[in-house]
Amino acid sequence: MSSPATCREADDLLTQFVRDHRLPDEYRQLAAEYWLPLSNRLASMFDGHTLVVGINGAQGTGKSTMAAALAMFLGNLHDLKTVVISIDDLYLTRAERSEMARVLHPMFQTRGVPGTHDLRLAMALIRALKAAGSESDIAIPRFDKAVDDRRPEAAWHHHHGRVDIILFEGWCVGTTAEPATQLKQPINRLEADEDAQGIWRSHVNASLAGEYSQLNAMIDFLVLLQAPDFETVYAWRGLQEEKLRASMPDGTHLMDQSALTRFIQHYERLTRHNLATLPQMADVVFSLDKRHCIRRARYREGVS
Template identity: 30%
Template sequence: MAVTLEADTKSTAYKSQLIAEFIAAQHERVSRSRGGRPLMVSMQGPQGAGKSTLAAALVDLLSTHFGLRTAVASLDDFYLTRAGLDALAEGSSTNAMLSGRGPPGTHDADLLASTLAEVSARSTSEPVTPLRLPIFDKSLFDGRGDRSTSVVTVDGPIDVFILEGWSMGFRAVSTADAQLRWSQGRVAHTHPFDSVRELNDNLSSFDARTREFFHCHVAIEPRSYEYVYRWRLQQEHHMKRLNGGKGMSDEAVREFVDRYMPSYEVFGGQEPTLPTLKLVYGEDREVEEVVRDDQPGEKA
């Protein structure tokens, strides 16, 4: 079913309509060979791009206009426990990028892979047991965070499962390519290449555990990754207006984004291997370009 597109390219409605039509088409494609199981969608976008807002809109739009029951999870909720993050930081003490959550290596790949396997095998028509998704509470331990004892429960069958995260769809690159991208990266080059190589190895392991589950991909790509600093700062200012001023200083936000920037510089902008919809954002988060590729590596 087609949806009449809004004219405002900055609006959540416009963006979610583009994505919903792509997902619905992919669901129709995959259901021909995989009827009775959910469509698995990965969704990538940088900090401050509005992934969570878009994902919430998609749940409603896919249900209302396409009759597709949809569940969304965030990669942020699959971080290692506090103990695991501390052990990683201690074991990688020379790698400043692994001093806290975020970069490749800081997620619990075992937990994510088992969750994806459970969702992927879930029936879309028969009674199912409740699906329990983890929660990572970023407010614990003075903002360092830890896995919560609470979970998000999804009852009943679902037709579409979306996993959104800042690095979803990123893939490891060859050592030669990593070295070239590192040498050209404004922030990546401030770290030793061995640290970047460690992230590349971590990403390779993570990708090997999770890639097989997804059927299609949605990417939100800024025209320049430098926009991420502004977007994340706007996000922090908005949060502080709502909570009475609690949050990071502007300098702390810049340092926070700096920890992610090497991954954008080294792993961002790769050609898709799954059917992909890419929305290219301008500095004000307006959609400047829509790129859809249904041809690469179909998965059934």
């Protein structure tokens, strides 16, 4: 990145990226200061074998936009074939979650927490991407949140050719199980009222200790976008809903304040757990303030 031509290329890419994603102009500086150096570091780590990069961040931290910026830099400046996948596209189908709700606990009808993703599909997808060659055609699932169900395979995205870097983003990517003792007391009104016996949260935790730990083991490098606290995450999620409401005059499928509060409480336990545990586990931590500005970037000691 030292040559003027390359610097100009990066600047041109950022100008187009900000325009295409309708981002504030300040995002140019953030991406140039943090995402560009990270992309250079990831490129330097690539040794010919597919690199799996996990990106964790609570709701509203900007994971998807960050992943898109990294993919742009890696592809255009380093000629690395990069695929972005989101754990949000790997939920169990609505029918499968309905069966979980019937057999295990009604709260599993709500997507989001560990246990509601199709881990076999997720791990098979990552294996297929890592094994891809020049003639490969890999179908990448898509989930439609508007209808709360997986899209038909005809609507899935396809990646053709080899894969050098996989950017795998999601709010519970890299999340570990809690100690069993922490499950005894409910953490909010939702758990107290609807999971008084701890069945739901115990199954979520068992999922993390089982298949999710196998999924996490496939990650080579973990990035954390660290929110200041859970209260800020709650506020950010509320702002997302307000923006959706402003863009959809009829308000179809949007949540009122009561529904939003209940929805976010499904995520509270593990969001707080991630904030307490992942900073010590991640290879790089970007600490955000309440205005979404990065206060500090910290790379784990020994990370080249």
